[in-house]
Amino acid sequence: MKDIILKAENISKQYRLGLVGTGTLSHDLNRWWHNIRGKEDPYLKIGEVNDRSKKGTSDYVWALQDINFEVQRGEVLGIIGKNGAGKSTLLKILSRVTSPTTGNIKTRGRIASLLEVGTGFHGEMTGRENIYLNGAILGMTKKEIASKIDEIIDFSGCERYIDTPVKRYSSGMTVRLAFAVAAFLEPEILVIDEVLAVGDAEFQKKAIGKMQDISRGDGRTVLFVSHNMAAVQSLCTRAMVLDQGNVIFEGSANASVEFYLKNNKTDFVLKKNNPDFKVNVSQKNVYAFGETLRLDIDFDNLSDCEQEVYIDLAVVNQMEDFVLHYKMNFDKPALIIKKNKSHINISIENPRLVLGEYTMIIYIHNKMRQVLFWMENCARFQISNLNNELLANTSLKSPIVPNVKISEKPLS
Numbered sequence: 177m178k179d180i181i182l183k184a185e186n187i188s189k190q191y192r193l194g195l196v197g198t199g200t201l202s203h204d205l206n207r208w209w210h211n212i213r214g215k216e217d218p219y220l221k222i223g224e225v226n227d228r229s230k231k232g233t234s235d236y237v238w239a240l241q242d243i244n245f246e247v248q249r250g251e252v253l254g255i256i257g258k259n260g261a262g263k264s265t266l267l268k269i270l271s272r273v274t275s276p277t278t279g280n281i282k283t284r285g286r287i288a289s290l291l292e293v294g295t296g297f298h299g300e301m302t303g304r305e306n307i308y309l310n311g312a313i314l315g316m317t318k319k320e321i322a323s324k325i326d327e328i329i330d331f332s333g334c335e336r337y338i339d340t341p342v343k344r345y346s347s348g349m350t351v352r353l354a355f356a357v358a359a360f361l362e363p364e365i366l367v368i369d370e371v372l373a374v375g376d377a378e379f380q381k382k383a384i385g386k387m388q389d390i391s392r393g394d395g396r397t398v399l400f401v402s403h404n405m406a407a408v409q410s411l412c413t414r415a416m417v418l419d420q421g422n423v424i425f426e427g428s429a430n431a432s433v434e435f436y437l438k439n440n441k442t443d444f445v446l447k448k449n450n451p452d453f454k455v456n457v458s459q460k461n462v463y464a465f466g467e468t469l470r471l472d473i474d475f476d477n478l479s480d481c482e483q484e485v486y487i488d489l490a491v492v493n494q495m496e497d498f499v500l501h502y503k504m505n506f507d508k509p510a511l512i513i514k515k516n517k518s519h520i521n522i523s524i525e526n527p528r529l530v531l532g533e534y535t536m537i538i539y540i541h542n543k544m545r546q547v548l549f550w551m552e553n554c555a556r557f558q559i560s561n562l563n564n565e566l567l568a569n570t571s572l573k574s575p576i577v578p579n580v581k582i583s584e585k586p587l588s
Contacts, residue, residue, distance in 0.1 A: 455551065488539040
């Protein structure tokens with residue numbers, strides 16, 4: 177017999193675009209009139225899929241459409257998909273932050289959620305007071321919370337600031353405490369959004385280890401949303417892929433990640449202000465934590481002369497933030513793009529990137545700072561290997577300027 181702890185049946189969520197409270201009264205009255213006559217909501221027949229990259233013709237969008245799934249006790253379900261796929265909306269419905277437009281959720285037991293940094297925390301209250309507040313929200317007695325509070329504080333690593341108002345916490349400290357509260361107050365279902373990406377690599381490894389203990393040792397259920405495919409594969413027993421509000425694949429964690437990566441390749445973008453170059457970029461897809469990143473660029477120079485160029489590059493995370501940024505100074509010798517073919521190797525030593533997925537942006541310019549061309553999404557890679565011993569022995573703060581080596585010959 178299956179021990180089903182959570183069941184979603186025909187979950188859909190529709191939103192109306194525009195300003196809340198403006199122009200909606202007539203729609204609300206129309207809905208009410210159809211409802212008292214026992215007829216279907218007329219606005220459920222309209223609307224478009226939630227594609228943020230395209231202009232639509234309807235004021236209504238479907239963030240989710242007809243989502244059905246079951247989760248067994250002790251299972252870890254990964255939910256993956258690109259930005260705007262509906263992952264966070266689904267978790268908010270499961271956490272009862274918002275209600276579905278159609279369908280229903282059936283659960284057995286308490287749900288603790290980590291949806292955004294500071295969710296459920298009161299900024300004016302201290303960390304200790306917020307632990308008791310969150311425990312009370314979960315239905316625990318003061319005695320039960322007190323029996324766990326020392327473990328929560330120790331795990332969070334915020335002991336020195338535990339009696340300081342959380343409004344003075346950094347985002348990393350806040351998410352550390354919030355995760356510790358959610359994990360140690362023993363909910364039957366733990367719901368975690370991408371919020372763990374705020375933490376450093378040490379905390380991510382610690383949090384993933386705790387979630388493994390929760391599911392495998394304590395038999396509790398975890399729903400985990402992440403862009404970190406390595407974490408999904410390591411932690412989850414199975415996963416489902418969302419796209420534009422629909423479940424397009426469901427299976428084992430490895431099969432789901434493979435499907436997602438195969439069908440979600442961001443197109444390489446090459447923008448030229450100089451038509452003389454043809455470019456080929458190559459790089460491996462997965463690196464261990466702390467491993468040197470290498471990027472090979474082959475140039476076909478179609479002009480009749482050599483060109484002196486300089487390189488600027490950035491590593492970009494899933495939130496489209498620049499996490500590493502390097503500018504080649506003019507006091508260094510320029511790179512020479514020869515008349516025919518040239519090869520350039522870029523090496524970023526000990527990048528100290530946390531686990532996750534990244535891309536690169538590269539600018540090629542001359543000494544007058546005129547951009548000859550630039551490449552977006554020219555290299556997509558993941559930082560993986562949760563058990564890499566470098567994690568425990570390396571400083572985890574990413575440098576503003578990484579240690580970059582650029583050569584015109586491949587590095588050995």
